[in-house]
Amino acid sequence: MAWFFDAQQTFISAFTDADPSWHCINKTDWSCTSAVSPCSLPEGSWSWDQPKHASVISEWSLQCSPPALVGLPASSFFMGCLVGGLSLATLADSRLGRKKMLVFTCFTVSITAGLAAVSPNVWVYSALRFICGIGRATVGTSALVLSTELVGKRWRDRVSVIGFVLFTSGFLSLPAIAYFNRGSSWRNIYLWTSIPSFCYIILICFLVNESPRWLFVRGRKNEAIDTLKSIAKSNGYFINTSFSNLHIAEEKWNxxxxxxxxxxxxxxxxxxxxxxxxxxxxxxxxxxxxxxxxxxxxxxxxxxxxxxxxxxxxxxxxxxxxxxxxxxxxxxxxxxxxxxxxxxxxxxxxxxxxxxxxxxxxxxxxxxxxxxxxxxxxxxxxxxxxxxxxxxxxxxxxxxxxxxxxxxxxxxxxxxxxxxxxxxxxxxxxxxxxxxxxxxxxxxxxxxxxxxxxxxxxxxxxxxx
The missing domain is CATH 1.20.1250.20 (MFS general substrate transporter like domains)
Structure with missing residues (x-):
């Protein structure tokens, strides 16, 4: 499911930051009806087709702002992905492990998406999107690696395909959410995507095990064995084999x-x-x-x-x-x-x-x-x-x-x-x-x-x- 929420935050700007349509109040005013944008028109001669709070552009009056400012929130998100990919790339293999890394990144994405819903201006909004991008950078990778290491060889290809299908499903959910939110505030879209994501984090903490492969490689043999027994028990099997003679060298260098x-x-x-x-x-x-x-x-x-x-x-x-x-x-x-x-x-x-x-x-x-x-x-x-x-x-x-x-x-x-x-x-x-x-x-x-x-x-x- 991490891929589902990943897709939502990646493409959410297509709706929250969309340039809303507008119309002339006086249909017979040629100077207004021939205008390409409302920037050159006097105030009161035109109006937005939807409520002002339907988009970031209309709520903060960015329709006449420089393109760099209009595109700043979305660019900040991808810049955050760039920074997060470089700075968090090795943590899942070293200190945090697969599960903690997934929890950390999903928590970052969920919280910043929720806070974006109460942003007072475009600068705070852009900063939160930047932090969200940092967290999102490794969500997909962490989820894919953890899920493939928790299943047997026979299921790995299927798990990978499921991850992609969920990413597409998350992308598909956005127009549905935005359609039911039409006429309402763009902030609601962030709330509707952040709250389910936060609930998903709770499920990870209680229902998902750490990767036994990573535990073995890091020299945490007893924890790895306990994890394998827990996975087997949840599938209706019991492991009674002794692992006392199992020797796996701890990885000292990566x-x-x-x-x-x-x-x-x-x-x-x-x-x-x-x-x-x-x-x-x-x-x-x-x-x-x-x-x-x-x-x-x-x-x-x-x-x-x-x-x-x-x-x-x-x-x-x-x-x-x-x-x-x-x-x-x-x-x-x-x-x-x-x-x-x-x-x-x-x-x-x-x-x-x-x-x-x-x-x-x-x-x-x-x-x-x-x-x-x-x-x-x-x-x-x-x-x-x-x-x-x-x-x-x-x-x-x-x-x-x-x-x-x-x-x-x-x-x-x-x-x-x-x-x-x-x-x-x-x-x-x-x-x-x-x-x-x-x-x-x-x-x-x-x-x-x-x-x-x-x-x-x-x-x-x-x-x-």
Whole structure:
């Protein structure tokens, strides 16, 4: 369920920070009816279509503010995700463990979301969104790792799929919540998402066990055995075997994120791979996180648009799984980023609302599929010794793209090219960098930097005899 609440906080700004529609009080006033925005109109000549407290923009009169200020809350959230991903990356493997890390991050997200509902101004609101982003950065990872380590090998793939389905379900719940909240304050949406999240934390504390694998690795053998017995008992089994002869050496050293980055930096081929895949991730992340926030600029029904975008995430994963065994990683990502870029730019050029919506859906669908393939490709590009840290950096690049997306969305309310157009150019251009990476389809995973380096040298020799 952590993925469910993760999705809600990731995309909640699509409704709370939406630019509300307005109308002229005097329908015969040509100067008012021809205006693109109410900024140049005298006070009293126009009014919001919904109550002023329906959106952050209208409640705090941000309609004429600079795009940097309008997009600040959403950008602060993604910046918090960036900071949290870098600062909290190793705590689940070292001090806190899986369960405590999940409780801590979910608690941070729940409390800051609840406090956002009572924000007095945009600055406090942005600060709370920043802290919420720090907590949200590791929610999905903590939940996935803990759940897969608590089940047997036969259930791990299913648990991973369930996590993704719950993320999509959380995304889908937002338009439903916002629709029933229409005409009411945007603060209610935060309350309706934070209270269930807090209840979920209570359930974790009392019903979820710590990972026995992590306990064993940390040298806490007795606690690990007690956990295994508790899990077995809850499933109707009893463990009577003595573990007195079981000896597992406590892990004394870990390659954490920072030492792994140092290793990657020292190897020229590894640093080139990491830099390149992060550039691609930046472009994909900008569209993946930015497109749902940009739906209000389409001029279509916002509730329907967000629902359709949430629904396309499921088939995008199925398409990614289909492409994995049939088309090379490079060609797949190159084609998908190009399609996403072209269709995003098409949203600027097309006038018909239906066709614009169709192009936006294709663009987002392609970005979602590229998102999944890029993560799989990144796993194959790096050896086991640094793989987790490399993937963490790729995910940070994806989030970094999300940092700029809200600013472009705010600017796109006045000039559409600065949202859809820039999105398209960035993902298409960044996607081209994938052509400089080695192909990994059909190749086995490596465990050490030396083993991967040998493959890199062999590949270079084959390409340049």
């Amino acid at each position: 390659v954490d994120l920072y030492s792994a980055l140092r290793i990657l930096y020292q190897k020229k081929w590894a640093f080139k791979r990491l830099t390149t895949v992060m550039i691609v991730g930046f472009g994909v992340g900008m569209v993946y996180y930015g497109m749902p926030l940009n739906l209000a600029n389409l001029g279509s029904n916002l509730y329907l648009s967000v629902t359709i975008n949430a629904l396309v995430e499921l088939p995008s994963t199925l398409i990614a799984l289909f492409l994995i065994d049939r088309i090379s990683r490079i060609h797949s990502i190159l084609i998908l980023t190009a399609i996403s870029g072209i269709t995003s730019i098409a949203c600027v050029l097309l006038a018909a609302g239906g066709w614009k919506m169709a192009m936006e859906v294709v663009s987002y669908f392609s970005a979602c599929t590229a998102f999944t393939l890029l993560l799989i490709y990144s796993i194959e590009l790096f050896p086991t010794s640094v793989r987790n840290s490399a993937i963490s950096m790729v995910r940070q690049a994806l989030v970094f793209g999300g940092v700029f997306a809200p600013l472009l969305v705010a600017e796109g309310r006045k000039r559409r090219f600065l949202s859809f157009g820039v999105f398209g150019l960035v993902i298409a251009c960044c996607g081209m960098f994938v052509s400089s990476l080695p192909e990994t389809r059909g190749r086995g995973l490596t465990d050490t930097m030396e083993e991967e380096e040998c493959k890199e040298i062999a590949s270079s020799s084959y390409m340049n005899p």
